[in-house]
Amino acid sequence: xxxxxxxxxxxxxxxxxxxxxxxxxxxxxxxxxxxxxxxxxxxxxxxxxxxxxxxxxxxxxxxxxxxxxxxxxxxxxxxxxxxxxxxxxxxxxxxxxxxxxxxxxxxxxxxxxxxxxxxxxxxxxxxxxxxxxxxxxxxxxxxxxxxxxxxxxxxxxxxxxxxxxxxxxxxxxxxxxxxxxxxxxxxxxxxxxxxxxxxxxxxxxxxxxxxxxxxxxxxxxxxxxxxxxxxxxxxxxxxxxxxxxxxxxxxxxxxxxxxxxxxxxxxxxxxxxxxxxxxxxxxxxxxxxxxxxxxx
Amino acid sequence: xxxxxxxxxxxxxxxxxxxxxxxxxxxxxxxxxxxxxxxxxxxxxxxxxxxxxxxxxxxxxxxxxxxxxxxxxxxxxxxxxxxxxxxxxxxxxxxxxxxxxxxxxxxxxxxxxxxxxxxxxxxxxxxxxxxxxxxxxxxxxxxxxxxxxxxxxxxxxxxxxxxxxxxxxxxxxxxxxxxxxxxxxxxxxxxxxxxxxxxxxxxxxxxxxxxxxxxxxxxxxxxxxxxxxxxxxxxxxxxxxxxxxxxxxxxxxxxxxxxxxxxxxxxxxxxxxxxxxxxxxxxxxxxxxxxxxxxxxxxxxxxxxxxxxxxxxxxxxxxxxxxxxxxxxxxxxxxxxxxxxxxxxxxxxxxxxxxxxxxxxxxxxxxxxxxxxxxxxxxxxxxxxxxxxxxxxxxxxxxxxxxxxxxxxxxxxxxxxxxxxxxxxxxxxxxxxxxxxxxxxxxxxxxxxxxxxxxxxxxxxxxxxxxxxxxxxxxxxxxxxx
Numbered sequence: 155x156x157x158x159x160x161x162x163x164x165x166x167x168x169x170x171x172x173x174x175x176x177x178x179x180x181x182x183x184x185x186x187x188x189x190x191x192x193x194x195x196x197x198x199x200x201x202x203x204x205x206x207x208x209x210x211x212x213x214x215x216x217x218x219x220x221x222x223x224x225x226x227x228x229x230x231x232x233x234x235x236x237x238x239x240x241x242x243x244x245x246x247x248x249x250x251x252x253x254x255x256x257x258x259x260x261x262x263x264x265x266x267x268x269x270x271x272x273x274x275x276x277x278x279x280x281x282x283x284x285x286x287x288x289x290x291x292x293x294x295x296x297x298x299x300x301x302x303x304x305x306x307x308x309x310x311x312x313x314x315x316x317x318x319x320x321x322x323x324x325x326x327x328x329x330x331x332x333x334x335x336x337x338x339x340x341x342x343x344x345x346x347x348x349x350x351x352x353x354x355x356x357x358x359x360x361x362x363x364x365x366x367x368x369x370x371x372x373x374x375x376x377x378x379x380x381x382x383x384x385x386x387x388x389x390x391x392x393x394x395x396x397x398x399x400x401x402x403x404x405x406x407x408x409x410x411x412x413x414x415x416x417x418x419x420x421x422x423x424x425x426x427x428x429x430x431x432x433x434x435x436x437x438x439x440x441x442x443x444x445x446x447x448x449x450x
Numbered sequence: 451x452x453x454x455x456x457x458x459x460x461x462x463x464x465x466x467x468x469x470x471x472x473x474x475x476x477x478x479x480x481x482x483x484x485x486x487x488x489x490x491x492x493x494x495x496x497x498x499x500x501x502x503x504x505x506x507x508x509x510x511x512x513x514x515x516x517x518x519x520x521x522x523x524x525x526x527x528x529x530x531x532x533x534x535x536x537x538x539x540x541x542x543x544x545x546x547x548x549x550x551x552x553x554x555x556x557x558x559x560x561x562x563x564x565x566x567x568x569x570x571x572x573x574x575x576x577x578x579x580x581x582x583x584x585x586x587x588x589x590x591x592x593x594x595x596x597x598x599x600x601x602x603x604x605x606x607x608x609x610x611x612x613x614x615x616x617x618x619x620x621x622x623x624x625x626x627x628x629x630x631x632x633x634x635x636x637x638x639x640x641x642x643x644x645x646x647x648x649x650x651x652x653x654x655x656x657x658x659x660x661x662x663x664x665x666x667x668x669x670x671x672x673x674x675x676x677x678x679x680x681x682x683x684x685x686x687x688x689x690x691x692x693x694x695x696x697x698x699x700x701x702x703x704x705x706x707x708x709x710x711x712x713x714x715x716x717x718x719x720x721x722x723x724x725x726x727x728x729x730x731x732x733x734x735x736x737x738x739x740x741x742x743x744x745x746x747x748x749x750x751x752x753x754x755x756x757x758x759x760x761x762x763x764x765x766x767x768x769x770x771x772x773x774x775x776x777x778x779x780x781x782x783x784x785x786x787x788x789x790x791x792x793x794x795x796x797x798x799x800x801x802x803x804x805x806x807x808x809x810x811x812x813x814x815x816x817x818x819x820x821x822x823x824x825x826x827x828x829x830x831x832x833x834x835x836x837x838x839x840x841x842x843x844x845x846x847x848x849x850x851x852x853x854x855x856x857x858x859x860x861x862x863x864x865x866x867x868x869x870x871x872x873x874x875x876x877x878x879x880x881x882x883x884x885x886x887x888x889x890x891x892x893x894x895x896x897x898x899x900x901x902x903x904x905x906x907x908x909x910x911x912x913x914x915x916x917x918x919x920x921x922x923x924x925x926x927x928x929x930x931x932x
Contacts, residue, residue: 195731197740241676374864375703375704375721376719378719387713403713409714421735
């Protein structure tokens, strides 16, 4: 049983949880994740660890509502608890002094990119961060990222905040301006990571992406999270989640992540019907949080 | 026939004993059970058990015990059944085996105790597994097992993994007075007994009862801890103060064949397929959240011929598969699965495609499996395993329409503990090096056993390793000598 000490929406549909998990807090490194199960009938899902506070024995998770489980998770509040949380899982981001590192966060992937950016900075790298989001409201961790980056660029799909466009536009600009880039770390939607990989492949820039396949145990037992790397099966939970972007078969990842789409939609529809009333309340809460945020 | 010198309470002569037929195990009818997850074997009644027990020849040098990886005193517990003292029979087994209700169900007795039974030279061997299961279940029904009390030694042992090997170590060491804590990576205890072996062969309730008994004895359990990630072996010793650690983390990463199309949707590893069903209850979707492919009316095949393969395909049949195939590249004689499981699977209507192997999985054009391209095999010269090597028959290719294929062709070593424990020796294949007598690793105070040392094997072999390790750990804790 893991207690939720704090839970706040940081953007519409994106919630940050502060969770009591002293053992995980002590070990967590950038790039790692947890697997959680909310209740006895729940599924096991991997969730991004944003940060940890070993002193307080807490970890912070950032969750975007998508399917039933993440919607249910985001309905939890301080004082609630999560039945199972296991981690930190996966290999940490390889942190070294590379020179100039471009850290790209797309949507909620920014939450996982942020601790790596901070670690790259601490290791003496010049860190350029690029954040992409659908719109202004979905830009998260701007202040935090700015504090650990030598430069921060933001794009929104609809142009409602900063520059209209995609993260690859900014990366292209950097390259065209002759910036020397030693490493790119890209974490976000598969389409974004694939686009980054295609761009840097041509430029011969070493690029790492963090993959998010369907997972069950997360300890190398079930093989559900297998990804095709350079034509060979690897397991995201023990061999990853970070891989050389130029070796990843993104097409297979997209295909395998769609394996349960029908079931997921059915699950979500059932859940939303059952909780139509409660969902309305949470919408209010979210809007409230967003309103407060824009006041700041 | 060498009867023991001691006067036997068995009223039958050796000749009469041989004439008593092996008592059949009552079973759920094949046509019913292939639609449900209830147990296949229903268990002996006290009458059947006593009748079967009468068959024991009470050898002076029992080969059954000598061939049992944990050394169960078969002759003695069987004699207690003849005497009608079922509870003492159970206690007698417990002296050597902490999980009798489990091994009575899943142990390949033909390879161990029953395989060497003297009776089998003339007739069928004594039903040792059935008898073991009977007394274990009887004890459970009576709710009457004694919890031994022992003086605490003040020593602490950490057990990594709550599968059969780890539970054996925990059960043995708690009875020596050591404090034992078991760490489990998953949210449920039991390891492969829970995520791997299906309900119809080993009901989860049986495991829960065995775990309750261990808790009563004082064993502590902690779930959701991945040793190597959440805590390291070194932290267990240096920071949490454990005097010894046993690593029983079990089978590792599932293997794939490396043939085209293995990444198609609908191609599972057996571990994933069974985990979704057994651990996550995906077949109860949407009441449980974890989904799986709906198998109703679908054609399903498992690739492989071991117990895991049969567990997977028999589960698929129970979940509504229209056709359920076993595709195995060798012949009947080479199949590693337990004889009783093969027999049950045939009864249930599983279609065995022997001497056959897939060479490619074919897509429906939308990312889903449509068929397996297979080739027939013939057996050539023996290979490294001593079994005859399968060789493809030229021009024998054919396509088998399939919606789901389950790969059950073995596992490779899980690297998490090894890669986070400096100085822990591994073999060429990445398994942990441990002495085959003492189960000691290359690190002082650290022991290992089961699949993480040997590669995928059986529940009873893992328990045997656990037994040796427990004795060796006890020895180390007493003497402090490495």
